[in-house]
Amino acid sequence: MRMRAMFTALFVLVMIGSLRAPSATAQTPKAGQDTVLKAAEITPALFPDKVFFRGKTAASQLRNAGGVKFADGMYFLAALVDNSGYSTAIKEKYQAYILSEVALEIGGTKLPAGAYGIGWLKDGKFVVMDLGAHDIFSIDSRHDDGMRHAVPLQVVAGATPGSYLLYSGRECVDVKRAN
Amino acid sequence: MRSRPGAIRGKRIAPVGIFAFSRRGGETRALILLLAAGALLTGSALAQAPTKSAEHSPQETAAAAGAPAKSLANFTDIAKKAGLTMQNVFGGVDSKKFIIETTGTGVAIFDYDNDGWPDIFLVNGSTLEGFAPGKAPTNHLYHNNHDGTFTDVTAQAGLGASGWGQGVCVGDYDNDGWEDLYVTYYGKNRLYHNDHGKFTEVSAAAGVAGTGKAWGTGCAFIDYNRDGKLDLMVANYVDFNPATAQAPGSGSNCMWKGTPVMCGPRGLVGSENILYQNLGGGKFREVTKAAHIDKTNGKFCFSVATLDYDDDGWPDMFVACDSQPSILYHNNQDGTFTDQALTAGVAFNEDGREQAGMGATVGEYNGDGRPDIFKTNFSEDTPTLYRNDGGGEFTDVTRGAGLGKHMQYLGWGTMFFDFDNDGWLDIVMVNGHVYPEVDKFHLGSDYDESRLLYHNNGDATFTEITAEAGPGITTPAASRGMAVGDLWNDGQLSIVTNNMNQTPSLLVNSVRAPNHWVALRLIGTKSNRDGIGAKITVHAGGRDRVDEVRSGSSYISQNDLRVHFGLGAATRIDYVEVRWPNGLVERFENVPVDGIRTLTEGSGQPRPAAGSK
Numbered sequence: 001m002r003m004r005a006m007f008t009a010l011f012v013l014v015m016i017g018s019l020r021a022p023s024a025t026a027q028t029p030k031a032g033q034d035t036v037l038k039a040a041e042i043t044p045a046l047f048p049d050k051v052f053f054r055g056k057t058a059a060s061q062l063r064n065a066g067g068v069k070f071a072d073g074m075y076f077l078a079a080l081v082d083n084s085g086y087s088t089a090i091k092e093k094y095q096a097y098i099l100s101e102v103a104l105e106i107g108g109t110k111l112p113a114g115a116y117g118i119g120w121l122k123d124g125k126f127v128v129m130d131l132g133a134h135d136i137f138s139i140d141s142r143h144d145d146g147m148r149h150a151v152p153l154q155v156v157a158g159a160t161p162g163s164y165l166l167y168s169g170r171e172c173v174d175v176k177r178a179n
Numbered sequence: 180m181r182s183r184p185g186a187i188r189g190k191r192i193a194p195v196g197i198f199a200f201s202r203r204g205g206e207t208r209a210l211i212l213l214l215a216a217g218a219l220l221t222g223s224a225l226a227q228a229p230t231k232s233a234e235h236s237p238q239e240t241a242a243a244a245g246a247p248a249k250s251l252a253n254f255t256d257i258a259k260k261a262g263l264t265m266q267n268v269f270g271g272v273d274s275k276k277f278i279i280e281t282t283g284t285g286v287a288i289f290d291y292d293n294d295g296w297p298d299i300f301l302v303n304g305s306t307l308e309g310f311a312p313g314k315a316p317t318n319h320l321y322h323n324n325h326d327g328t329f330t331d332v333t334a335q336a337g338l339g340a341s342g343w344g345q346g347v348c349v350g351d352y353d354n355d356g357w358e359d360l361y362v363t364y365y366g367k368n369r370l371y372h373n374d375h376g377k378f379t380e381v382s383a384a385a386g387v388a389g390t391g392k393a394w395g396t397g398c399a400f401i402d403y404n405r406d407g408k409l410d411l412m413v414a415n416y417v418d419f420n421p422a423t424a425q426a427p428g429s430g431s432n433c434m435w436k437g438t439p440v441m442c443g444p445r446g447l448v449g450s451e452n453i454l455y456q457n458l459g460g461g462k463f464r465e466v467t468k469a470a471h472i473d474k475t476n477g478k479f480c481f482s483v484a485t486l487d488y489d490d491d492g493w494p495d496m497f498v499a500c501d502s503q504p505s506i507l508y509h510n511n512q513d514g515t516f517t518d519q520a521l522t523a524g525v526a527f528n529e530d531g532r533e534q535a536g537m538g539a540t541v542g543e544y545n546g547d548g549r550p551d552i553f554k555t556n557f558s559e560d561t562p563t564l565y566r567n568d569g570g571g572e573f574t575d576v577t578r579g580a581g582l583g584k585h586m587q588y589l590g591w592g593t594m595f596f597d598f599d600n601d602g603w604l605d606i607v608m609v610n611g612h613v614y615p616e617v618d619k620f621h622l623g624s625d626y627d628e629s630r631l632l633y634h635n636n637g638d639a640t641f642t643e644i645t646a647e648a649g650p651g652i653t654t655p656a657a658s659r660g661m662a663v664g665d666l667w668n669d670g671q672l673s674i675v676t677n678n679m680n681q682t683p684s685l686l687v688n689s690v691r692a693p694n695h696w697v698a699l700r701l702i703g704t705k706s707n708r709d710g711i712g713a714k715i716t717v718h719a720g721g722r723d724r725v726d727e728v729r730s731g732s733s734y735i736s737q738n739d740l741r742v743h744f745g746l747g748a749a750t751r752i753d754y755v756e757v758r759w760p761n762g763l764v765e766r767f768e769n770v771p772v773d774g775i776r777t778l779t780e781g782s783g784q785p786r787p788a789a790g791s792k
């Protein structure tokens with residue numbers, strides 16, 4: 001009886017583990033050589049300290065940055081920006097900047113390599129804009145209540161190799177390199 | 180020094196028992212009572228400070244304004260009547276060209292002359308244009324006359340300095356029994372040594388003046404290495420040079436809601452905070468780098484609040500920073516600190532967003548014995564309450580606690596304080612915008628803003644009672660520094676605020692709750708004399724109340740060093756336990772309620788130092 005109870009408990013634990021949603025604490029996948037970058041690793045040599053968007057430049061917040069260095073040396077980088085100089089309408093949507101040397105899939109939507117403005121909207125949407133502040137697409141963002149301590153922006157490894165999560169606070173979207 | 184009723188020259192009242200001074204003929208009667216009580220309680224560690232006779236209570240005077248029926252509080256501003264008349268000068272009145280004109284000044288409540296009555300020190304600023312020699316505004320020290328009024332003693336005390344004053348903190352750095360004063364500046368900071376109520380500026384000789392180029396803000400005395408000598412922590416804001424500073428509207432960080440405003444702090448260069456180690460003999464040395472104070476994500480810092488958040492017996496520090504992560508300097512017990520704000524959960528708010536922190540207060544609001552943190556922030560945001568969960572971690576519980584209602588206020592000074600002595604810490608915060616333009620262009624906030632008062636429900640939630648708390652709370656002002664203290668030794672906590680380009684406010688509460696209280700003044704003998712960093716546990720009415728003696732806190736201000744505890748209906752204290760900064764734990768029994776008691780290190784019953792490492 002005791003052995004049976006132990007196996008039952010083990011089975012339940014395994015099932016819970018397999019059902020567990022990916023979160024900020026997920027480990028870097030073993031497969032592949034991609035490297036998740038933390039803010040301290042993203043220097044001005046990688047990400048400019050000022051970025052251009054809709055007619056002006058604004059400071060990027062490298063203390064609030066994240067990214068991925070893919071196995072072939074290509075980068076996907078993201079950082080919050082100081083958007084205080086923009087109109088309220090733009091500020092609501094333009095919160096961060098992404099630079100990608102490769103095409104991405106964000107929430108299943110393909111995005112060519114390039115520079116973009118991004119933001120998480122109050123209605124739960126995530127929006128990607130070109131440098132003229134024109135919407136390219138928007139998708140649903142996810143809210144991660146399970147995160148112990150949220151931070152302004154980070155990229156973490158997802159549940160499967162090659163998948164990543166781009167977080168702003170507790171809001172996140174799936175990101176992976178497009179085929 | 181002039182003799183005053185209730186004063187014993189040179190030192191605070193010697194260890195005795197229980198007595199009360201009356202204002203008339205007090206000294207003779209007091210002496211008789213003192214001797215009698217002393218004979219009864221020889222060897223007791225307890226002493227009581229002089230108390231205010233009821234017939235001249237400032238609270239009763241304030242009551243003339245009329246308290247609403249059944250209200251928990253009725254705060255009235257009696258500053259002018261009480262003689263607190265300093266005209267604050269801090270940059271332009273109708274517009275602010277540079278950020279240096281916006282941050283305002285601090286307040287200290289401390290007993291500079293050891294007469295047992297808290298006095299008030301107000302820091303003053305300057306203008307971009309400056310002043311002719313001899314015409315510049317100065318800081319002011321007000322002596323407590325014990326009758327609801329104060330006398331300006333700035334000149335005779337030697338504190339008539341001018342400049343871009345900022346913050347203030349108090350500590351007896353040379354353990355001579357007289358509280359010393361540290362005042363931060365945009366420019367060189369000033370350390371004032373107190374010699375029997377006369378102050379001498381000694382910052383250069385002591386090695387704590389700084390470079391003169393920094394913009395000092397908050398400060399706190401802290402014995403971080405537990406050697407019995409108070410060290411000094413100084414927060415710095417930005418590297419600011421008016422000669423090269425950008426004009427309003429000249430860059431993306433110089434606009435707010437489409438309106439040109441002064442630039443910063445974003446876009447400016449943040450400064451490093453500074454830690455000075457007290458070497459003894461009136462000398463300090465800077466240990467910023469050696470102590471890893473510079474290894475932090477937080478810049479643009481304002482207020483320093485000391486706390487032992489992990490209860491290891493070594494003092495840590497929380498620093499509120501503007502537009503950057505807050506800092507939680509964990510004391511590594513080896514002369515170094517590590518910023519643990521991120522892992523502890525106090526760097527950002529619940530949503531992981533950086534906030535523009537201004538003031539901070541530490542208190543145990545929920546009865547779990549652990550120190551929690553409350554922080555004020557910029558407008559378009561709520562203040563933040565971080566509940567200490569133990570294990571070195573905090574949770575942002577702002578909304579659940581009922582403190583997330585308002586977004587329009589730009590908060591500054593704030594304190595946990597038990598205004599109704601019910602045994603649960605309430606919260607006061609003072610507000611005021613940085614941009615005078617918000618009025619002219621109707622940008623959703625007001626330059627002068629109401630203060631806010633939150634009553635603790637005793638169940639880890641608060642109820643806002645601002646509207647019923649009297650005109651002292653509801654009248655708008657552009658306040659900055661704020662301090663709390665029992666100015667008349669009667670158990671009623673009052674609030675002093677420094678207001679931008681206005682006279683100060685002295686808010687007294689005319690509603691006296693039918694609750695008991697005790698205030699404890701600690702005297703260290705092996706630890707630092709102020710007992711700064713001591714953890715106090717008061718067990719009464721079946722529960723513990725926990726607090727620490729701390730320098731600094733609020734917004735760049737200093738509160739009464741005596742630690743005040745509301746006791747609710749409890750008419751007796753079972754015991755008071757003190758964990759002194761040097762690690763000694765002592766229990767004091769037979770501590771009477773409803774008075775100010777002095778506890779001296781080494782005179783209690785030693786206890787095992789549980790929880791200390």
